[in-house]
Amino acid sequence: MSNYQPPTCWICGDQANTSEHRIKKADLVRSYGRGPYKGSLAPVHVRNGLVTAIQGPRAAVVKYSPSLCGPCNSTRTQAYDLAYDRFVSWVLENEETVLYKRFINFADVYGADFEESQRNLFKYFVKSFGCRLVDAGTPIPADLVALLPEKSFCTALKLTFCVNEDILLLPQVTRSVFLGKGALIAWASKDAPSIHTGYTWNEHVSWLTMNYWYSQPSEGYMGSTWIADGQYLYLGSIQPLSSEERAAFLEKIHDDVET
Numbered sequence: 001m002s003n004y005q006p007p008t009c010w011i012c013g014d015q016a017n018t019s020e021h022r023i024k025k026a027d028l029v030r031s032y033g034r035g036p037y038k039g040s041l042a043p044v045h046v047r048n049g050l051v052t053a054i055q056g057p058r059a060a061v062v063k064y065s066p067s068l069c070g071p072c073n074s075t076r077t078q079a080y081d082l083a084y085d086r087f088v089s090w091v092l093e094n095e096e097t098v099l100y101k102r103f104i105n106f107a108d109v110y111g112a113d114f115e116e117s118q119r120n121l122f123k124y125f126v127k128s129f130g131c132r133l134v135d136a137g138t139p140i141p142a143d144l145v146a147l148l149p150e151k152s153f154c155t156a157l158k159l160t161f162c163v164n165e166d167i168l169l170l171p172q173v174t175r176s177v178f179l180g181k182g183a184l185i186a187w188a189s190k191d192a193p194s195i196h197t198g199y200t201w202n203e204h205v206s207w208l209t210m211n212y213w214y215s216q217p218s219e220g221y222m223g224s225t226w227i228a229d230g231q232y233l234y235l236g237s238i239q240p241l242s243s244e245e246r247a248a249f250l251e252k253i254h255d256d257v258e259t
């Protein structure tokens, strides 16, 4: 194919030769250990209804197609990755308190330098969202690329965080390994369905659901909006299962515990 264009890094425009993990490696290691993963307790990756066993945290199935150059996937974004790892570890370690209070104070997570760290956390979510958009073949909105080197910025991306109450029904050991991503949804007007006017998406680690709203109004019950501009995250609450599904779910958990 003579017209083959090598993929370009969506952050800097250089040739893209590395892939971001669909499910973050640190989340996999935190939940399942370093691998290799075998047996019935091994993690599986469910995508478009297809279940694939994951062999280890570097398994190709958990990666997107290449969309970043080496430096943009490592040194340039390392502080973002570290801020995210610290955030998720802290939330899971302080799960009981967080679930009782239903808010997160970044000063508790990061200490006195929380301002820079919460900004890096937001930039981690921008990186994750950008890689998801590229994977869907969607152009990256310019404001997302432009904000990465900045200390203050305007963006159409908002995040909200909520508790998935149905995941909370699972025993702690089971729910702590529940990682995943929701469907990326593009919004458009009925008159021009091919022109995307906004996107929504979500990712979750255990009960903690992280919701992305790009140029779309957020749902108030899914948490207060945050754009790297606040010390506190106020958590929303979702119950995705219907009452029938929840009853069946609880029965299944009960059976699993019995056997």
Ligand SMILES: [Zn+2]
Residues within 6 Å of the ligand: 009, 010, 011, 012, 013, 014, 068, 069, 070, 071, 072, 073
């Ligand atoms: Zn790059």
